Amino acid sequence: MSYWLFKSEPGCFSFDDLKNRPDSTEHWDGVRNYQARNFLRDQVKPGDLVLFYHSNIPEPAVVGLAEVVREGYPDFTAFDPHSEHFDPKSSVAAPIWYMVDVRYVEPMKKPVTLERIKTNPLLSEMPLVKRSRLSIQPVTPEQWQMILAMAGMET
DNA sequence: GCCAACGTTGGC
């Protein structure tokens, strides 16, 4: 079982949006970066746990927990000319982009802001801190425990 | 809204 951090702009898709989906489950589609794609296609598995991170807002933060419920499969929004994520180079026969399905678990008792993450020496190796724009990131068990502790959620 | 980081594209 692995840990991940998934980024989303809340104006586009928020943690509450996930909660309000049927079965609180949603496709994590629209990822168009090869490194993130590789994680989704090859490493993200059902049962894995996810830190849901809100980006591109005044106070970016980890706001909740989600669980992976379906492993990587072709992102069908890439096949749809009407989708804003349409990619003519991807096809059903040779898909380029992948998505997983995730389910709402619970909100953080206390959101863990980027500011707090950046000032914690034990989290300095997180891709988030190294200013990577990667939207799907691995999280180590140690980092996971620290983030949950900072959220007031002892494991 | 600005801009640095960085990934992608395309001419050569």
Next chain:
DNA sequence: GCCAACGTTGGC
């Protein structure tokens, strides 16, 4: 295959 131009992300 190099690298400049360009586009996107995302913190501030």
